[in-house]
Amino acid sequence: NNLASLYYAQGRYADAEPLFKRALEIEERTLRPDHPSLATTLSNQASLYNAQGRYADAEPLYKRALEIEERTLRPDHPSLATTLNNLAGLYETQGRYAEAEPLLKRSLAIREKALGPDHPEVAQSLNNLAALYRATEQDTEAEVLEQRAEEPQEAAVKPPVQPPQDGAKPRQAARKDRVPKTSTTAEPQRPTAKKHREDSQPVAKPGQRA
Numbered sequence: 001n002n003l004a005s006l007y008y009a010q011g012r013y014a015d016a017e018p019l020f021k022r023a024l025e026i027e028e029r030t031l032r033p034d035h036p037s038l039a040t041t042l043s044n045q046a047s048l049y050n051a052q053g054r055y056a057d058a059e060p061l062y063k064r065a066l067e068i069e070e071r072t073l074r075p076d077h078p079s080l081a082t083t084l085n086n087l088a089g090l091y092e093t094q095g096r097y098a099e100a101e102p103l104l105k106r107s108l109a110i111r112e113k114a115l116g117p118d119h120p121e122v123a124q125s126l127n128n129l130a131a132l133y134r135a136t137e138q139d140t141e142a143e144v145l146e147q148r149a150e151e152p153q154e155a156a157v158k159p160p161v162q163p164p165q166d167g168a169k170p171r172q173a174a175r176k177d178r179v180p181k182t183s184t185t186a187e188p189q190r191p192t193a194k195k196h197r198e199d200s201q202p203v204a205k206p207g208q209r210a
Contacts, residue, residue, distance in 0.1 A: 001041055008048050020045040036079075039068040043083055047198065050090050062087040078121070081110040082199040085128060089198050097136050104129045123149040124199075 004019035024045060027038045046061035066087060069080045088103035108125040115121055126149035133142035 034068050039065040076110050076114045081107040
């Protein structure tokens with residue numbers, strides 16, 4: 001599984017596929033049907049098929065992995081959010097937005113609870129859901145999510161306020177006024193939707209047993 005994941009990361013899909021299949025066969029013989037390592041291998045193989053555009057092959061593997069994780073992991077486990085996000089991306093790629101949206105919302109809710117609102121994976125989920133809204137021309141909803149995704153990044157780069165010296169009043173940052181837009185006859189263009197970002201599935205640890 002680890003070597004297959006390496007090949008997958010290098011784009012060597014033909015080399016990765018037989019190794020993923022072999023790992024899955026071994027785990028199905030040696031592990032219980034709801035073992036978390038089995039879910040990891042299923043998701044890895046599904047991501048390989050997804051990258052190749054083999055959506056019909058990827059979907060049942062993602063669903064099977066999701067079923068295992070829902071039975072064995074706590075409801076707010078980050079791995080569950082990863083699988084939900086990747087299955088949603090599969091649906092979104094095929095234009096199945098109604099099926100993708102609840103999965104993205106659930107993934108976002110799990111990450112916010114488990115990781116906190118400022119975590120990069122939360123920003124990723126916000127952008128993924130915003131991309132879906134852009135694709136379905138729900139620009140107002142998309143803009144709200146995009147702004148939320150940018151807030152932690154802006155806070156991280158904001159310079160600290162220096163304490164006043166010698167009784168001087170602290171300097172306030174210069175206010176940047178917005179420049180009013182000039183009216184034109186051209187029709188405004190919709191912002192370009194960001195591509196759904198798939199998560200990297202964690203690789204099963206070597207020697208992990210049922």
